[in-house]
Amino acid sequence: MFGPDFFERLSQRMYYDLDGNPITQDQWSVLRRGAGSAHVARDHIGFYHVSTVWTGIDTTAPLDNDHGHTPLIYETMVFVERLDPDGVLSEDDLLDCTEQFAELHATRDAALAGHYRATAMVRDWLVNGRPEL
Template sequence: MPYYDVDGREITEDEWKRLSDDRVYLRVGATELRSDGPPQTVIRVSTVWTGVDTGGWEIFESLVDKDGRKAMVVKYHTRDAAKEGHNALVGKFMSELPPGAREAREIPAEET
């Protein structure tokens, strides 16, 4: 299985393992969205570098978790596309939160 760094350069499995342990390196974005509701809702959007080519050369992915359940996974080819996709998902899910007090916060790397 081929492995790639964040710039799309092929790397060894050992290098991939080392980079995968670096939360700052792999992280593109992590945002928590909350609404007091009703109903109270918590959505987490996490976008990371995976570095693994599973067939489509998509080495980044966003995971959307809504109230503790996986709601969506989106994959990207580049870091720039992953950043844009992360921001688009945050905007989409923020607009879908129930009325009430709404909040968005970046999640620190140590919390992910």
């Protein structure tokens, strides 16, 4: 993910609306606030959290202006809950932000399909064990 050109791409990032159309950073900020947390879907399965969000930012965009590039502006991620045998952690502190799985998507429909694939994968992990990634 953090290749040699990552920070150069980050400084030249493009912003996109929910349908993948280019917008300004100001328009993105307004949309992001209006979208709340921008969650498309989220599930808590066992001690895993599956979260799919609209980011509106394509971190995979090529540095040269490749007009054939499809922006990947939705992301599905799987996180694991921290162990809390004493019950002292707040709900926010229970989530370990180390991703167990991540996948990028171009559209809301693709993001929802990716979310459902990720929840099926997590259910399989609970039954058969999580393989080393």
